[in-house]
Amino acid sequence: MIELIILGFLSYNYPLTLYDIKMAMKKSTEYFASTSQGALHPALVKLNQNGYVKIKEEIKNNRTKKLYSITDAGRERFSELMRQDMGSDKYKSTQLLKMFFFNELSKEEQVHSINTHIMHFQDMEQNLTNIRKEGKVRLDEMGASFKNYKPAKYENDALEFGLAYANFVISWFSDYLKRIEEET
Numbered sequence: 001m002i003e004l005i006i007l008g009f010l011s012y013n014y015p016l017t018l019y020d021i022k023m024a025m026k027k028s029t030e031y032f033a034s035t036s037q038g039a040l041h042p043a044l045v046k047l048n049q050n051g052y053v054k055i056k057e058e059i060k061n062n063r064t065k066k067l068y069s070i071t072d073a074g075r076e077r078f079s080e081l082m083r084q085d086m087g088s089d090k091y092k093s094t095q096l097l098k099m100f101f102f103n104e105l106s107k108e109e110q111v112h113s114i115n116t117h118i119m120h121f122q123d124m125e126q127n128l129t130n131i132r133k134e135g136k137v138r139l140d141e142m143g144a145s146f147k148n149y150k151p152a153k154y155e156n157d158a159l160e161f162g163l164a165y166a167n168f169v170i171s172w173f174s175d176y177l178k179r180i181e182e183e184t
Contacts, residue, residue, distance in 0.1 A: 001086070002035045002043045003052075007070060007078035010053060012151060015067035018044065027131050028155065031124065031162050034092075044068060052077050095173075107180065114177045118170055125166040132159055 009016060009024050016024070018041060025035070047053040052074035056067045070078070095117045102110050139145055139152055146153045 001033055002039055003047065004078070004081045005029050005033065005035060006040070006043055006047060006068075007052060007074055007081065010068060010070035011075065011078055013070075015056065015069045017065055017067060021068070028158070031128065032158065047074065050077075107183065110180050111177065114173055114180065118173050118177070121166050121169045121173070125163060125170065128159055128162050128166065132156070132163075135159075 005025060006021060009021055021044075022040060025040075029035070044053065048055055048068075050073075051071060053068050054071055056069065058065045058067055095113070098105075098113055102113075105113065135152060135156065139149060142149070144152065146156050
């Protein structure tokens with residue numbers, strides 16, 4: 001999956017540093033694809049060894065920066081990965097795991113656990129809303145829109161799903177919290 005993410009970011013035709021890729025992941029794919037950012041550098045090394053990315057070193061302010069770009073072979077690999085069936089998603093949630101064993105917690109601990117979970121998703125919702133606003137500003141600066149700049153359209157579609165998901169989780173757990181609080 002990390003290979004797909006890296007090649008996807010590089011497919012936009014501009015070179016990125018390791019830091020750029022980490023920040024792009026943090027503001028986007030981190031919300032729906034579980035990958036370790038610690039695996040990013042080894043993955044870039046492997047992609048370079050396989051000829052899917054090339055590295056250009058640039059000296060700026062007496063520091064050497066590595067800029068990664070996708071190669072033609074990398075574009076072919078990205079296309080191949082995009083067309084592969086990645087299997088069905090499994091919903092993984094530490095909160096649901098805890099709920100499965102809620103009988104081990106007091107009512108107060110259950111309420112605290114649920115409230116904490118709701119707050120995490122409220123933070124996610126706020127972060128995604130901010131990302132959408134920043135994206136809209138960048139599009140406006142480019143003189144583009146979601147309709148005429150396809151990468152932004154599809155990124156926004158994933159973002160909208162993330163917002164709908166966050167809203168669903170907040171709503172569901174808020175209702176669940178009421179049920180827990182009403183239990184005797």
